[in-house]
Amino acid sequence: MRNTFAQAKRIWQQFSHDPRTVVMFIVAPILVLWLFSAMLSTTPGEPRLALVGVPGPVATALDGVAEVTTPALADAESQLASRDIEAIVSMSGTTLTVEVEGTNAGTTARTLAAIQSGLKDMASTQASTMPALDVTYLHGSSSWTGFDYLGPVFIGIFIFVFVFITAGMSLVTERTGGTMERLLVTPIKAWQLVAGYCLGFGVVTIIQAGIVLWASITLIGFPNEGNIAMVILTTFSMAMVSMTLGLLVSGLARTAFQVIQLMILLVVPQILLSGIFDLTNAPTWMKVLSVCFPISHGADALRAVMLRGQGFADIGVNLGILWCFIIAFFALACLSFRSRRTR
């Protein structure tokens, strides 16, 4: 335990002498997440709608949330085809029919969200019944994903990648700098060495995750329906998976270059199958692979908490799987150090 703590303390001291890394640790993920959110949400502020035969109150309500025109149906259809407007809204009975262009999932989601929020406002302020919504697609289908759906996944992914690089480089630096050889000669045991790294980086990671999450939610505007403590717990669990995997990779790699190569091999496929892309219609092997990857479980849990406001009961299984990965990677990392040859 003493050795583990000495190791952790050394890591903290190293951080304290390296303010640039500390700043990078906090600022870089926030900056990237901000860019990501800006990229997906700055595009045209309000959707452009063509209203065809829409009654007054509904038209007024939609005017509040969108850029509204009232062309003839034929004109509206040609505008939609040439993507000059996002949707045609028409009313038949109590049903509001929305025809969207549908090729860009993000645009579709934003348009429908705007219409719905407009109708909701109308229903609440004018005490009138909310018309039913019937959505048709010019192109594409209803299997869209939006920014809200991706946000939590990206938070998880960025933390994962940052922690992986930090952990992966740390031991390689010891190896190339010769301090690894010296450590192996001291009475410290492999598990104490790995545990020391986990403790040292773990504390740093909790602080990092806390600050990044706070900034993402309050400053950038990522959605969060759930308990912030649950979000931090999930993010931290993902970070620990990443750290133990990074330490394992670092134990196997001989150079920093190999760490990057292994990262591309081990982390990029996980990112691709983590839920950024819809796997509903993917082949079975791909779905199986996705379930075998820790990032998928972390992303699932983050979505459950941040989007649906679910608690421990709903994400317990995901978290359990993550911690199984942590234990397995930790054990493997210890084994990779037991091999005593330092060359």
Next chain:
Amino acid sequence: MATQPLVELRDVHLSYGRTEVLHGIDIDVPAGQITGLLGPSGHGKTTLVNLIVGALVATSGAITVLGETAPPRKVKPSIGYMPQSDALYDDLTATQNLRFFGSLYGMSRKDMDQAIPTTLETVCLQEEMGRKTVGAFSGGMKRRLSLAIALLHSPRLLVLDEPTVGLDPVHRVRLWTAFRRLAAAGSTLLITTHVMDEAVNCDDLVMIHEGRVIAQGSPAQLIATAGTATLEEAFLDYEARAEAEVHARGETPGDGPAVTGMASAPGTTSTTSPTSTTSPTSRKTKKGKHHA
């Protein structure tokens, strides 16, 4: 010798993949003395040292360190090791480096408070206690801090790999004075070097050439036996004889791949006690591990 050697190597072989780099090494490191491992760079000195401290595991042969069979585990706290590379944390201060390694060797805060100033004085670094991180140190300062880490926990056995490389002559002399003082106080030192001027300061010398021990004895004995004026000439003489012997056996010196097992390639060693008067040239060729 009345006392048991602190380190014993018997017919030690080491291969990296198919290349054998140590071809049956026998060495005794007597207690309370300075033993020098002398030989050109790349001939196996560092590899030998790594075997003794447990950073490498021998392919075959027996190594005993402080009574424990290598790789050492229980006796690790009694070994101080200074690797050839400085192996320091550049982003920590000198004191933080010392305290980190000190605590890995089980030293208490109080032990370290006492040991750090004296150790830094031994390596002439006492003025470097401030906030400056090691990254800002000169090469010579790093070398001396690395030595300080090896000395800090007052180990019984000190294994120093090229401790004076890159040091100015003044510090070189001071460190050798410190080494002599440590030996006089009962420590055992094993020092690798390729500098003849330093090798003369050792009590006992092991000459290494192409992964073989070509001679072992005190500097004076080695010079006398070779009949040369200087240690350098003596080393060249032993080297020439070793080469001749290798050629006589029809082998290319230094090649390894074919000789795993080494049953047909005898190690040329002097296994006599280093203080005995047996001439290193009376080497007998030996087969297998008859020491075991």
